[in-house]
Amino acid sequence: MEILVCIKRVPDTAENEIEINSAGNDIERDDLVYSVNEWDNYAVEEAIQLRDKVGGSVTVITVGDEESEEVLRREMAMGADKGILLTDEAFENSDGRGVAAILKAAIDQGRYDLILTGAQADEGAAQTGGMLAAMLEYPYASLVNEIEVLDDKTLKIGREIEGGKQEVSSIGLPCVLSIQTGINEPRYVGIRGIRKVASVDIPELGLSELGLSADQVGEAGSRVKRVDYFVPETGEGAEILEGDTEEVAAKLIEMLKARGGIK
Amino acid sequence: MTTHIFAYIEHHEGLADDSSLELVNAARKIDPQAQVTALVFGSGDSLDPLCQEAAKTYTEVWKVDKQELAYPNAEIIRGLLINLLPKDGICLVPHDTFGMDLAPGLSIKLNSSFVADVVDIEGADGDTLKTVRQEFGGQVSTHVNCNIAQGAVLTVRTGSFPADESKSASGRVTDKSDAAESVEARRTFQEVLEAEMGEVDISKEDILVSVGRGIGEEENIEIAQELAEAMGGVVSCSRPIVDAKWMEKSRQVGTSGQTVKPKVYLALGISGSFQHMGGVKGNPFIVAVNTNPKAPIFQAAEVGIVEDLTDFIPELTEKIKEL
Numbered sequence A: 001m002e003i004l005v006c007i008k009r010v011p012d013t014a015e016n017e018i019e020i021n022s023a024g025n026d027i028e029r030d031d032l033v034y035s036v037n038e039w040d041n042y043a044v045e046e047a048i049q050l051r052d053k054v055g056g057s058v059t060v061i062t063v064g065d066e067e068s069e070e071v072l073r074r075e076m077a078m079g080a081d082k083g084i085l086l087t088d089e090a091f092e093n094s095d096g097r098g099v100a101a102i103l104k105a106a107i108d109q110g111r112y113d114l115i116l117t118g119a120q121a122d123e124g125a126a127q128t129g130g131m132l133a134a135m136l137e138y139p140y141a142s143l144v145n146e147i148e149v150l151d152d153k154t155l156k157i158g159r160e161i162e163g164g165k166q167e168v169s170s171i172g173l174p175c176v177l178s179i180q181t182g183i184n185e186p187r188y189v190g191i192r193g194i195r196k197v198a199s200v201d202i203p204e205l206g207l208s209e210l211g212l213s214a215d216q217v218g219e220a221g222s223r224v225k226r227v228d229y230f231v232p233e234t235g236e237g238a239e240i241l242e243g244d245t246e247e248v249a250a251k252l253i254e255m256l257k258a259r260g261g262i263k
Numbered sequence B: 001m002t003t004h005i006f007a008y009i010e011h012h013e014g015l016a017d018d019s020s021l022e023l024v025n026a027a028r029k030i031d032p033q034a035q036v037t038a039l040v041f042g043s044g045d046s047l048d049p050l051c052q053e054a055a056k057t058y059t060e061v062w063k064v065d066k067q068e069l070a071y072p073n074a075e076i077i078r079g080l081l082i083n084l085l086p087k088d089g090i091c092l093v094p095h096d097t098f099g100m101d102l103a104p105g106l107s108i109k110l111n112s113s114f115v116a117d118v119v120d121i122e123g124a125d126g127d128t129l130k131t132v133r134q135e136f137g138g139q140v141s142t143h144v145n146c147n148i149a150q151g152a153v154l155t156v157r158t159g160s161f162p163a164d165e166s167k168s169a170s171g172r173v174t175d176k177s178d179a180a181e182s183v184e185a186r187r188t189f190q191e192v193l194e195a196e197m198g199e200v201d202i203s204k205e206d207i208l209v210s211v212g213r214g215i216g217e218e219e220n221i222e223i224a225q226e227l228a229e230a231m232g233g234v235v236s237c238s239r240p241i242v243d244a245k246w247m248e249k250s251r252q253v254g255t256s257g258q259t260v261k262p263k264v265y266l267a268l269g270i271s272g273s274f275q276h277m278g279g280v281k282g283n284p285f286i287v288a289v290n291t292n293p294k295a296p297i298f299q300a301a302e303v304g305i306v307e308d309l310t311d312f313i314p315e316l317t318e319k320i321k322e323l
Ligand SMILES: Cc1cc2nc3c(=O)[nH]c(=O)nc-3n(C[C@H](O)[C@H](O)[C@H](O)COP(=O)(O)OP(=O)(O)OC[C@H]3O[C@@H](n4cnc5c(N)ncnc54)[C@H](O)[C@@H]3O)c2cc1C
Pocket: A013, A014, A119, A120, A143, B097, B137, B211, B212, B213, B214, B215, B216, B237, B238, B239, B240, B241, B252, B253, B254, B255, B256, B257, B258, B268, B269, B270, B271, B272, B273, B275, B276, B279, B289, B290, B291, B292, B295, B307, B308, B309, B310
């Protein structure tokens, strides 16, 4: 089975406090720690496990800048066979449709039976997989938390729905699936593994190689545009308890007692 | 020209979801004069009462009754909607597991714009619809402009457009079953499996000590367990803790886990994503312990402590034990 996994390099929100820059048009990116999007890591692990079971290959692909190469290499260190970087100045500020169009153009140049994406990334839009499937005219399922290969034309899949229930379906290949966290336990990648793939060639494809025109992608092709970043003025928020640990603990205990928090 | 807005009504076991009352308010924020049509898709006897109910909120209801809609398979519904919706309409769908499945592809098929997980709408200015959404797990908000000249599909965050319960629309129900032509779907629904039950039922507990990714290591869960014991409560958690297999799924609070209604909810190292907070009901006394003073959890919490939980919690537990 030829499997393609679409991945993204994102700021790691578990490691960073996200701050808005002074112009309000971006977040402060200088000191951010980046990593592969959490959901994508599960998607790559799933692809590797499927390949190891039924044969074939795993390709990881991303739309991004030169620095995005590092997440491709990371996932290749995990076990993906190939990496492809889709990069061009013209791709900057693409909306969801633009990103999906870029991925579609690259997919049209290959032959994949199964395309995986993470269920969502840093923008929380959960849109790339569904858009891509519609452009490719492939069936789609989101939030997949189980995959079983039935034969070379059909998968049995589970989608995680509300309340942790699982919706079980069969789906025809080729198809696009977005992967939910928890589907597997992504393997650990050590420095050694990354060193091993450090010199593997990663092809870069831009606008002309993909046969795209500049008005389809980037700012020019976007019908959806982020105007600014801001911190909303909300209600008062929490009362922050000040003082040293002992004082704070004492204050909190009084509050907990008053609210039935200590039996 | 008036905008024609459509609201997709989700329903389970014959009852419309809360979102059905909220989408109409989102529509009014797009255009107070808009014609708003509820889309009620399904099959069998429960459909007519659902349409009647929707007609109390929406001036127009389009009913589509087909056998293949007995279960809401987004692949089938997308096909029907493509044949049914006008090309320049605006379609609103809840941002939940169904909406995520249906909506992005729908926007491509309708050749319209797409904005996901909309939390506010500041209105339309000509062809530009001004929406508000969040990024980075709710740590920052963004204004997002969407060109609606060729229509749009929006997914709407549940709870962001509080329902007005007036229900005075007395709308008209139109059967559109024939107009909505079926399209072959290559995804076939089989069954829904219930979530596994655990040894404790966190939905029945009054005191929950909930841990998130900020706990850092599996060994640290013990810190929370000791606090929960001292308080007379139990430990629950956010999704990453379950993904890491550190706790059972039945302990997970949130939209894809349990809905809890405790009196007291301690959120330790939890950022406060909407999917997590979506499972915390009944207006409990929420205490957040988090090293990031800007974490969204401090908006939901009544009391906040900006400290490393591995320092603070053992100290708190000791003091409670001394009582
Ligand atoms: C369809 C769908 C359904 C989902 N359902 C759920 C659900 O049911 N439940 C759920 O929880 N999530 C759910 N999620 C995931 C959700 O979007 C978030 O990713 C998740 O809630 C984040 O968990 P967290 O707050 O523990 O981790 P993070 O967001 O990583 O937050 C960790 C927090 O810990 C703080 N921290 C770090 N170190 C320390 C320390 N030493 N002391 C104190 N604080 C510290 C950090 O500042 C941060 O705020 C769902 C996602 C999707 C797409």
